[in-house]
Amino acid sequence: MASTLKPVLVLGGSGFVGTRAIAALRRLQPDLPITIGARDLERASVVAKQTTLTNAVKVDLERTSLGLPEGAAYSGVVTLLKDDTLNSMKYAQTHGVPYVAFSDYLFEIAPQVALYAQNPAKAPILFLGHVFGGAAVLAALHFARQFRTVERVAIAAIIHEDDHGGPTTQTDVERGARVARPLRRENGQWVWASTDIERPLTMSDGTTIQVRAYPVLDVASVAAATGARSVRFDLGVRSAVGLGRERSPAVEMIFEISGIDTAGSSRSVRHEITDDQNLSTVSAHGLAIAVERLLGLDGGPAVPAGLYNPDTLLDPTRAVEKLTQFGSRIALDVVR
Ligand SMILES: NC(=O)c1ccc[n+]([C@@H]2O[C@H](COP(=O)([O-])OP(=O)(O)OC[C@H]3O[C@@H](n4cnc5c(N)ncnc54)[C@H](OP(=O)(O)O)[C@@H]3O)[C@@H](O)[C@H]2O)c1
Known part of the structure; x- marks a missing residue:
């Protein structure tokens, strides 16, 4: 029909x-x-x-x-x-x-x-x-549901250096890096950051890279939805050198969230989402x-x-369920 x-x-x-x-x-x-x-x-x-x-x-x-x-x-x-x-x-x-x-x-x-x-x-x-077409912000909000009060959210997305997407993505990424300083929320204030742009972050394989603050809408969404006083979003690019055919994970999202949990205790968590499909596919x-x-x-x-x-x-939880049906993997309460 x-x-x-x-x-x-x-x-x-x-x-x-x-x-x-x-x-x-x-x-x-x-x-x-x-x-x-x-x-x-x-x-x-x-x-x-x-x-x-x-x-x-x-x-x-x-x-x-x-x-x-x-x-x-x-x-x-x-x-x-x-x-x-x-x-x-x-x-x-x-x-x-x-x-x-x-x-x-x-x-x-x-x-x-x-x-x-x-x-x-x-x-x-x-x-x-x-x-990632909203995947990162929705996952952050899903994870934030274990908190009564969210104080700080730091999200990082990591991709491979040769995962460029198409020509239009490349033009857009260059513009994002060139045109503006990243916006983040620091101790309850919105700040166009000029310092502390980079930070070291340990990836899901245990190695550490420098990630860099990135001017994406995720920070505004997470701050509005959680009320967190500190929110940042960083992008990291993983070197392809020495990886050979080992491409797993192709993309990863790392969520560090602190606050008061639903039982009333002060708590900091790190959750990870990894996916073997590239940036364009996950997006x-x-x-x-x-x-x-x-x-x-x-x-x-x-x-x-x-x-x-x-x-x-x-709904963040339903969206995360669908992402996992598409192939994303979740690791909860990871200590690195
Ligand atoms: N939000 C996210 O998570 C996310 C993630 C990745 C990428 N993106 C964005 O998604 C967009 C597409 O990325 P991509 O990697 O798929 O790029 P791409 O491979 O270069 O594809 C661009 C597409 O847009 C068409 N196009 C370009 N200019 C056009 C115009 N003036 N009028 C009509 N059609 C036009 C192209 O076809 P023709 O050349 O035939 O017109 C092609 O179909 C980029 O803007 C990128 O920044 C967003």
């Missing part, structure tokens, strides 16, 4: 993250039609042919119509690139469908916030520039879990118009 759902438009669906996101969405939602939007229609069509119920269209972000035919109808717009025109968000608002912004650092979201504030009742807007899993919820396809209620972060859209 043909699907009665309208397709979700995935701009950038033919890229590194996009191809993996489409596979992950298909796994979660076998009946959801998907339309890949890109400039290179030939390449996008090749990707579309690899998945059921998927087609491709050529898009032009310079146009408010995105260059799409007038009668085109979608159930949502997912933008897997930095859309400096914001036409993809305007398109979603015009058509009253959910929108995902996947590529913005915390210092870049003011134009979307202003556009949302002009039209708050038009559509649900999800910020998902968070690391695609986070994205697919969020898109499924945003479109109301996971059995939960429809999501009303509003401005969302992953932490206000998804």
Whole structure:
């Protein structure tokens, strides 16, 4: 039987993250039609042919119509690139469908916030520039549930030095490192950090590297959701030298959380999530879990118009369960 759902438009669906996101969405939602939007229609069509119920269209972000035919109808717009025109968000608002912004650092979201504030009742807007498509922040909030009061959260994501993602990711990562100082919360104050940018961190294999503060939305989400007085997010890059074929884990997330636990005791924990799949794949899993919820396809209620972060859209514990079904492994109360 043909699907009665309208397709979700995935701009950038033919890229590194996009191809993996489409596979992950298909796994979660076998009946959801998907339309890949890109400039290179030939390449996008090749990707579309690899998945059921998927087609491709050529898009032009310079146009408010995105260059799409007038009668085109979608159930949502997912933008897997930095859309400096914001036409993809305007398109979603015009058509009253959910929108995902996947590529913005915390210092870049003011134009979307202003556009949302002009039209708050038009559509649900999800910020998902968070690391690994929200996987890190949701895991942190899942782990924070063992605390009555959270004082400090330090999250680190570690990837391999040759795990670059696609060209668009590389451009974005360079911009993130170049443009702004990292924001963090220190003793109850928001600080654009100029000192203590790097810190040593012991990875899951017991070796230590320098990780570096990174200007991602995760710090704002974790601080808002937990009330922690100190929050930082660091990115570490693991050298590929000497690893040979030993790539496990390909990515890891390390969570150090301190506070008062639910029994009333002062407590510090370290939990780890590791995954043998690369940065693009783990990010695609986070994205697919969020898109499924945003479109109301996971059995939960429809999501009303509003401005969302992953932490206000998804239940952290359910999201972590789904991440483990995609292959992530959790190690609790690790001592290094
Ligand atoms: N939040 C997260 O966790 C997270 C994680 C990883 C990556 N990202 C972000 O995800 C994005 C995609 O990364 P990627 O590694 O998949 O990059 P990629 O492999 O370079 O893919 C980019 C995709 O966007 C399309 N595209 C680029 N410019 C376009 C334009 N002006 N109009 C229409 N389509 C355009 C490309 O197709 P055409 O060239 O055919 O147009 C391609 O499909 C990046 O912005 C990256 O920063 C976010």
